[in-house]
Amino acid sequence: MSEKRGNSFLTAxxxxxxxxxxxxxxxxxxxxxxxKIVGVADPREFYRGKLQQRFDIKDDNCFSDWSEASERDKMSDCVIITTPDRLHKDPVVAFANKGYFILLEKPMAVNEDDCREIVKTCQENNVIVAVCHVLRYTPWANKLKELIDSGLIGEVVNINHIENAGFWFFAHCFVRGNWHIEAESSSSLLAKCCHDVDLINFWMAGRRCTSISSFGHLSHFNKESKPPGAASRCMECPADVESKCPYSAKKIYLDQIKQGDKEFPVCVLAEDPTIESVTTALKTGPYGVCVYDNDNDVMSNQVVNMQFEGGATATLTMAGFTKSVGEREVKVYGTKGQLSCTANSDPVIKHYDFLTGKSHEYQAKPKMVEGMKGYGGADFYCMDSFVSSVTENNETTISTGPEESLGSHLLVFAAEKARKEKRVVMLQPDGTYN
Incomplete structure (x- = not known):
């Protein structure tokens, strides 16, 4: 690795x-x-151009294909890889072989072989890599770990973790959007909850998961649930039917743009979201298709059950039908007390002591940085950690390196195997499973 960089800025x-x-x-x-952002690669001219203009990137450093950038002599310190899920492995391998430090969006890859190749290549090239399990970097997640590791609640017996996906968010991403077909993207458990499996593994550090089971179902978003008289597109649906549908694209997208809000999710539908452009997208594109008349095949609700060394257990619930979006609810039960936290914009960790009967609260409010407020500020914390690690040539501040993230990904793959084969999957010390 390079020498400590001191106060000089990184390039990416x-x-x-x-x-x-x-x-x-x-x-x-x-x-x-x-x-400093010095290059960009994206096949879509509009989005490539937006980033180029925003950071005044030279024309020679703008590419329609990432491979063009990887074939050049090393042109920056780092590379930020945020390609679609199934297009992670090849650019990671190519840029690691050139000696770039890497920030890799989760999931690191969509199958075990690709994940292991990423780890192997990064190890061989001795490069700093951070996988964007951004929640690990938040104050609330780290405070929970600190309290668990301190022995405050004794020995951990069970972790109960719920991921509230959000009813409209799930319809947007996993019924109409890029993650609605597993073969073209990944399972909803991997795409939505590899964060959460990773957190459980993080809090259970020092204990290996020995067995795992999972159950899931594609609930409601199917042709059997389609209301009588509903059209195949929301823009064509009779008013008396559309008005009673919480998943109507008119409600989700047009109501947002009418309020002058051009951010997510309408920014996904059109390069320049307006009433006209969004209406056209709903009439012609995938986001205007009836949620009951689509070809989606990923689970809309799922539970994962984990047994750890020493007998501790954990349960993860992915719920697609919730009011809140991305809000985690965590309860950690120990032999001397319990901890609970709802990870919203102002998370508070509550502790109850079995011996004294007293309760105490720990504040864990995150720093909210403009443009990086995603996941309760986690995007900022993850990026800040990565930049600091590379600048100081110190990997210890990265808690989601490739080896650590591989362990979490293997648990997700094992859970999916258990669900599909309707059985308990046993995990070996080396991370392999039967």
Whole structure:
């Protein structure tokens, strides 16, 4: 690795100029003395051009294909890889072989072989890599770990973790959107909840998961649930039917744009979201298709049950039908007390002591940085950790390196195997499973 960089700023190329790539690049806008974006690769001219203009990137450093950038002599310190899930492995391998430090959007890859190849290549090239399990970097997640590790609640017996996906968010991403067909993207458990499996593994550090089971179902978003008289597109649906549908694209997208809000999710539908452009997208594109008349096949609700060494258990619930979006609810039960936390914009960790009967609260309010407020500020914390690690040549501040993230991904793959084969999957010490 390079020598400690002191106060000099890092340089980075963004591979994938969509929402996630733009969010991570925002760090360079906020802290130009720490990071400078010097290149961008994206097949979509509009999004590539937006990032180029925003950071005044030279024409020679703008690419329609990431491979063009990887074939050049090393042109920056880092690369930020935010391509679609199934297009992670190849750019990671190519840029690691060139000696780039890497920030990799989760999931690291969609199958075990690709994940292991990423780990192997990064180890061989001795490069710093951070996988964007951004929740690990939040104050609330780290405070929970600190309290657990302190022995405050004795020995951990069970962790109960709920991921509230959000009813409209799930319909947007996993019924109409890029993650609605597993073969073209990944399972909803991997795409939505590899964060959560990773957190459980993080809090259970020092204990190995020995067995895992999972159950799931594609509930409601199917042809059997389609209301009588509903059309195949929301824009064509009779008013008396559409008005009673909480998943109507008119409600989700047109109501938002009418309020002057051009951010997510309408920004996904059109390059320049307006009433006209969004209406056209709903009439012709995938986001205007009836949620009951689509070809989606991923689970809309799922539970994962884990047994750890020593007998501790954990349960993860992915719920697609919730009011809140992305809000985690965590309860940790120990032999001497319990901890609970709802990870919203102002999370508070509550402790109850079995011996004294007393309760105490720990504040864990995150720093909310403009343009990087995703996941309760986690995007900022993850990026800040990565930049600091590379600048100081110190990997210890990265808690989601490739080896650590591989362990979490293997648990997700094992859970999916258990669900599909309707059995308990046993895990070996080396991470392999039967």
């Amino acid at each position: 190329i963004v591979i994938g100029a969509g929402i996630r790539g733009s969010i991570y690049a925002q760090y360079a806008h906020l802290y130009p003395n720490k990071l």
